[in-house]
Amino acid sequence: MSTNTAARAHVTNFIRNIIDTDLAGGKVKGVVTRFPPEPNGYLHIGHAKSICLNFGLARDYGGRCHMRFDDTNPVKEDTEYVDSILDSVKWLGFDWGEHLYYASDYFEKIYEFSEHLIKNGKAYVDSLSADETRELRGTLTEGGKESPYRTRSVDENLALFRRMRAGEFADGVHVLRAKIDMNSPNINMRDPVLWRIRHAHHHRTGDKWCIYPMYDFTHAISDAIENITHSICTLEFEDHRPLYDWAIENTPCRSSASRPHQYEFARLNLSYTMLSKRKLIELVETNLVDGWDDPRMPTLVGLRRRGYTPEGIRMFCDRIGVSKADSWIDVSVLEECIREDLEHRALRRIAVLDPLKLIIDNFPEGQSEECFAPNDQSRPELGKRIVPFAREIWIERDDFMENPPKGFFRLQPGGEVRLRYGYIVKCVSLDKDGAGNVTAVHCTYDPLTKSGSGTEQRKVKGAIHWLAAAHAQQFEVRLYDRLFTVEEPGTARDYKQDMNPHSKKIISGYGEAALVDAKPEERFQFERLGYFVADSKDSKPGKPVFNRTVGLKDSWAKEKAKG
RNA sequence: UGGGGAGUCGCCAAGCGGUAAGGCAGCGGAUUUUGAUUCCGCCAUACGUAGGUUCGAUCCCUACCUCCCCAGCCA
Numbered sequence: 303m304s305t306n307t308a309a310r311a312h313v314t315n316f317i318r319n320i321i322d323t324d325l326a327g328g329k330v331k332g333v334v335t336r337f338p339p340e341p342n343g344y345l346h347i348g349h350a351k352s353i354c355l356n357f358g359l360a361r362d363y364g365g366r367c368h369m370r371f372d373d374t375n376p377v378k379e380d381t382e383y384v385d386s387i388l389d390s391v392k393w394l395g396f397d398w399g400e401h402l403y404y405a406s407d408y409f410e411k412i413y414e415f416s417e418h419l420i421k422n423g424k425a426y427v428d429s430l431s432a433d434e435t436r437e438l439r440g441t442l443t444e445g446g447k448e449s450p451y452r453t454r455s456v457d458e459n460l461a462l463f464r465r466m467r468a469g470e471f472a473d474g475v476h477v478l479r480a481k482i483d484m485n486s487p488n489i490n491m492r493d494p495v496l497w498r499i500r501h502a503h504h505h506r507t508g509d510k511w512c513i514y515p516m517y518d519f520t521h522a523i524s525d526a527i528e529n530i531t532h533s534i535c536t537l538e539f540e541d542h543r544p545l546y547d548w549a550i551e552n553t554p555c556r557s558s559a560s561r562p563h564q565y566e567f568a569r570l571n572l573s574y575t576m577l578s579k580r581k582l583i584e585l586v587e588t589n590l591v592d593g594w595d596d597p598r599m600p601t602l603v604g605l606r607r608r609g610y611t612p613e614g615i616r617m618f619c620d621r622i623g624v625s626k627a628d629s630w631i632d633v634s635v636l637e638e639c640i641r642e643d644l645e646h647r648a649l650r651r652i653a654v655l656d657p658l659k660l661i662i663d664n665f666p667e668g669q670s671e672e673c674f675a676p677n678d679q680s681r682p683e684l685g686k687r688i689v690p691f692a693r694e695i696w697i698e699r700d701d702f703m704e705n706p707p708k709g710f711f712r713l714q715p716g717g718e719v720r721l722r723y724g725y726i727v728k729c730v731s732l733d734k735d736g737a738g739n740v741t742a743v744h745c746t747y748d749p750l751t752k753s754g755s756g757t758e759q760r761k762v763k764g765a766i767h768w769l770a771a772a773h774a775q776q777f778e779v780r781l782y783d784r785l786f787t788v789e790e791p792g793t794a795r796d797y798k799q800d801m802n803p804h805s806k807k808i809i810s811g812y813g814e815a816a817l818v819d820a821k822p823e824e825r826f827q828f829e830r831l832g833y834f835v836a837d838s839k840d841s842k843p844g845k846p847v848f849n850r851t852v853g854l855k856d857s858w859a860k861e862k863a864k865g
Numbered sequence: 866u867g868g869g870g871a872g873u874c875g876c877c878a879a880g881c882g883g884u885a886a887g888g889c890a891g892c893g894g895a896u897u898u899u900g901a902u903u904c905c906g907c908c909a910u911a912c913g914u915a916g917g918u919u920c921g922a923u924c925c926c927u928a929c930c931u932c933c934c935c936a937g938c939c940a
Binding site for chain 1: 866867868869870871872876877878879880881887888889890897898899900901902903932933934935936937938939940
C-alpha cells in the first residue's frame with residue numbers, strides 16, 4: 303500500500319482541498335472517514351471508488367477510516383452480505399483495524415436521543431397511514447400540510463413511542479417524526495420519519511427491536527458517535543444534508559467538541575455496465591448471470607473471478623478522479639488499467655484458442671526438439687521453460703490468411719513467418735475440405751533460423767505463437783465479453799434487451815504443458831492473446847479452467863476495421 | 866414554473882483575478898521474435914451562452930441555456 307505515494311502526491315480534488323483547509327484552520331486535528339455500506343448486496347466497482355476515496359484519504363492524511371454497516375432495514379439485510387463486503391474491502395487492500403462498526407449497535411443510543419427530541423418538542427408520534435402521510439407531504443412545488451397528530455403532548459408522544467418500542471403496535475400504525483417544517487421547499491425537511499415499526503428479525507439484533515430508525519437520522523448520529531470528521535457520500539444525498547445537520551445539532555450525540563460534516567461526490571457511471579444494486583440483484587435472482595461472482599458482473603467478487611487485481615482496480619479509481627460533475631467513464635479505461643497492472647506481473651504462456659493445423663513438411667515425423675520460451679521476455683531473471691517443436695503444430699486460425707488484405711504480415715501462401723521461439727517457416731501449400739475451407743497449412747522450415755541458436759541471421763516481419771500438437775494440453779477456456787451491448791444499458795429500454803448474447807463463450811483450447819499446474823487465481827498472459835486467470839471455483843488440480851480477463855490491445859484489428 | 870447540484874480537449878480532471886496542470890484515448894515516429902510492452906514527439910488563443918465589473922476574468926456580477934437529483938414508513 304506504500305507504492306505510488308509519490309505519484310499520488312500531486313493528486314488533488316475538492317475534498318482534499320476541504321481537508322487541507324480544515325487542517326490548516328484547526329477545524330479538525332485529524333481525518334476520520336468511514337465507508338458505510340448497507341449489507342443488502344455485494345460491493346461493485348462503484349463502491350470501490352468510494353472505498354478508495356475514504357480509505358485513501360485516511361491513509362494519505364495519517365487518519366483512519368471506519369468500516370461501518372448501515373444496517374437499519376432488517377428486511378433487506380443479511381450476514382451473507384456483510385461477510386462478502388468485509389472480504390471485498392480487505393481484498394481491495396484496505397484495513398479498518400479495530401474500527402468495525404454497525405449502526406445497529408447504536409440503536410439504544412439513537413432511541414435515547416429520540417426521547418430527547420420528543421421531550422424538547424422536536425419529534426412526535428404520527429398515526430397517519432403511509433398513504434395519508436404521502437398526501438400531506440405536498441409536492442415539489444407545493445408545501446405540505448401538518449398532520450393532525452403533530453400537536454400531541456410530550457407525555458403522549460413519549461408514552462406512544464415507548465409502546466411502539468414495546469411492540470404494542472402492528473407495522474405501520476405509528477411512526478416517529480421529526481417536527482421541522484411542513485412547508486420547507488426541501489421535501490426532506492417536511493417532518494421526516496425517524497423511526498418506523500417493523501416486526502422483523504434483524505441479522506444482528508435479532509428480535510430485540512421491532513422499531514427501526516431511518517437512514518438519515520441514524521447515519522448522522524453514527525458519524526457523530528464515531529467522531530467522523532468528513533462524511534463523504536454521493537450526490538443524491540446533497541439535499542439530505544440539512545437533515546444530517548439537524549440531527550446532529552438537535553441531539554446530544556456528539557462526544558467531542560467538533561462535529562462531522564457531509565460532503566458529496568459524483569458516483570461512478572461505467573459504460574456498458576450497470577451499477578444499480580437493485581438491478582444487479584435482479585440479474586442474480588433471475589439467473590441472467592451465474593451468481594454475484596459471475597466474471598461478467600461489475601461486482602468486486604465478479605471482477606476478482608474475472609482476473610482483475612486489487613492494484614488494477616485501485617489504479618482505475620486513482621485514474622478517474624473525484625468531483626461533483628456527473629460523468630460516464632468508458633469501460634475501456636478499466637480494461638486498460640488491468641492490462642497495465644498485469645503487463646508487469648503475469649508470466650507469459652502459450653495457448654492456441656482457435657487452432658489450425660500447420661505441418662512442417664521437411665521436419666521428420668515422430669521427432670521433437672526443445673525450444674525455450676522466456677517466462678517474461680522483459681524480465682529474463684524469471685527464467686524460461688521448454689516448449690517442444692515438432693512436425694505437426696497448432697497455430698491460431700487468425701494468423702493465417704489465404705487472401706490477406708494489405709498490411710497483413712502473418713502467414714500467407716508463399717509467405718514466411720517466425721514461429722516465436724522456434725523457426726522461420728514458409729507456407730508452401732494448403733489442404734482444403736470440400737467446401738474450400740483450409741484444413742491444414744503446409745510449410746517448410748529453415749533449420750538455420752532457430753531462436754537463440756546464434757545462426758538465425760534472417761529476420762521476418764511476422765512472429766506467431768504455436769504449440770506442438772502432440773504435446774499440447776486441452777483446457778476449458780471461457781471467453782468473456784461485455785455483459786451489455788449499449789453504452790447506457792436500460793436507458794432506452796429494459797436492460798434485459800440490452801444484454802450481450804455473446805458475453806460468455808466456452809471453448810476448448812490448447813495450452814502448453816506448463817499450464818497444467820496453474821493454481822486457482824493464478825494469472826497469465828497468453829502470448830499475443832490477452833490475460834487469463836485460472837478460475838477460482840471450477841479449476842481442479844491438474845485441470846485448470848481459464849477465464850479471459852481482457853484481451854491484449856490489438857492495433858491490427860483496428861487497422862482492419864478502418865479498411 | 867419548488868429546492869438542491871453540475872457544465873474546462875473525444876473521456877476524466879486540475880484551476881480559487883494574472884493570462885488553460887495531468888491522466889486516458891487519439892495521431893506521428895523509433896525500438897520490438899507478443900501488430901503487446903517501451904521510448905520520443907504532437908494534441909484546448911480556449912473554459913455552456915450573452916452581457917457587465919476590471920489594466921486583466923475559466924475564476925467576480927447579471928441574465929439565459931443544458932444536464933442530474935429530490936415527493937420510500939429504502940439506503
